[in-house]
Amino acid sequence: MQTLDKTQTKFAQLTARLSEVIDIESASSVLYWDQATYMPAKGASARGRQLGTLKQISHEKFTDPKIGELLEDLRSYEQSLPYDSTAASLIRIARRDYDRAVKVPAAFMAKLCRHQADCYEAWAVAKADNNFAAVASELETTLELSRQYADFFPGCEHIADPLIDRSDYGMKVSILRPLFAQLRQALVPIVEAITSYPPADDSCLQQEFPAAQQLEFTHTVVERMGYDFQRGRQDLTLHPFMTSMSIDDVRITTRVYEDRLDQALFSSIHEAGHALYELGNSPELEGTMLAGGISSGVHESQSRLWENLVGRSRGFWECFYPQLQGVFLRQLGNITTDRFYRAINKVARSLVRTDADEVTYNLHVAIRFDLELAMLEGKLAIRDLPEAWRERYRSDLGIVPPTDSEGVMQDVHWYCGTIGGMFQGYTLGNLMSAQFYETAVKAHPEIPVEIEQGNFDILHKWLKQNIYQDGRKYTAAEMVDRVTGSPLSIDPFIRYIRHKYGEFYVI
16 A cells, blocks of 8 residues: 555656646747737747747756656556556656657757747748748758757667657658658559649639638638637637647637638638647646647648548538628629539649648648758758759649749748658648548448538547547557557548549549
8 A cells, every 4th residue: 555655646746747847838839829920020039039948948847857767666557557548648658758858958959949939930031022041041050950859869760760750759761751652653643634634613712702701701610610719719820820728728820811712711620620639638638748639640630631521521511602602692602512612622733732632732741751851861952942842843743833932931840840750740641531531431421411411520529539538648550550440551541532533533
């Protein structure tokens, strides 16, 4: 009994220490959300300093040797518990994160965080001015810091592996390169077949759509999906994102173009998909290292599932299109549901990843993944990045960006994060989304009919029970296998693409 009491005391000490770290990281999330939404431009320098300070404090607290001692003392307790118990999972995940964190000095993390805040602001100005040169030196620093981070993990197969592992634990270049190659081999013939047809007419999306009405409609849609505005909010930003301060404070952002209807609509559905994941965590995970999502890939599987498999489905718009027509009667009153459905699912060789259709999207990701590896390997200098970007788009998609704002500066990731490990999660998410959704429909064949009626309860409940509630308990590989009974595969995604687009094209 005395030994058990000591163990329980140590476990309580561990959770208390970890909770302090989580609180600091949550405060950082509030500051980042503010920087990307409402912060005055002149506040950038101070915000970078503030975020850097918080990052250093949280890193020092987390890498305190006392936490390492507690984790070691609790090893036998962890092994005595069921693998999927909350206590065992907390110890296991905390140890994994701790073992990674202690390899990186707190001062370095603070430096990286300060630089990321400064680089983000430089990118925002440079993108607006179409002036890559204005942010190139900042990006060179990002590349150097990314390499320094990787150097803290000697013995890896590839310099990018530690950076990939940060966001997609268990993944590495030797796994991802063959996966991308296999996927590219399957997709390229489909892209060529579809683009040999006349493109779908999407002019109905390119009219005047007042921002306030767009936002009101997206509010209606995401609330119907299950997003709780008592536990979140939606705001405008330059590059949409979701951020979580707690299980009961999960916020989404979007951007609106008044001459384009689909941007705000689908970015809102996408970010709401992210938010539903974290809002669906079990309440017992609040304030612990188990709250949140497993990996960038699993997180993207939820945003892409809701955005594409649900939000771009015919059934979804059988329900919502009459409502959208009611909001924009002048613009859409004479546009049929079928024409609108074809427009939002137009397949084309496009310039911008976030605008890309489901069929070509992963080719955009593959370009970025390859460029990241080339930069980290020293084969591609920052000064040569815009031209390398243009050449890859020319060779892979047959289209060349006319400006760097539509090219190398279109994504925020390298300018607010690291170079390496920033993009593979999107493709992993696309593959997982199809595999998860296929499994859900096999378990509940009525889901598509429910979607046609604007009812997402069965799907949402299934996702919550099978994925959301467990937070970070499992690895991505474990989750995919537990939920679908099979390892990750490109097959469900390719089946989905062939079935959906086979309605319009011979592929």
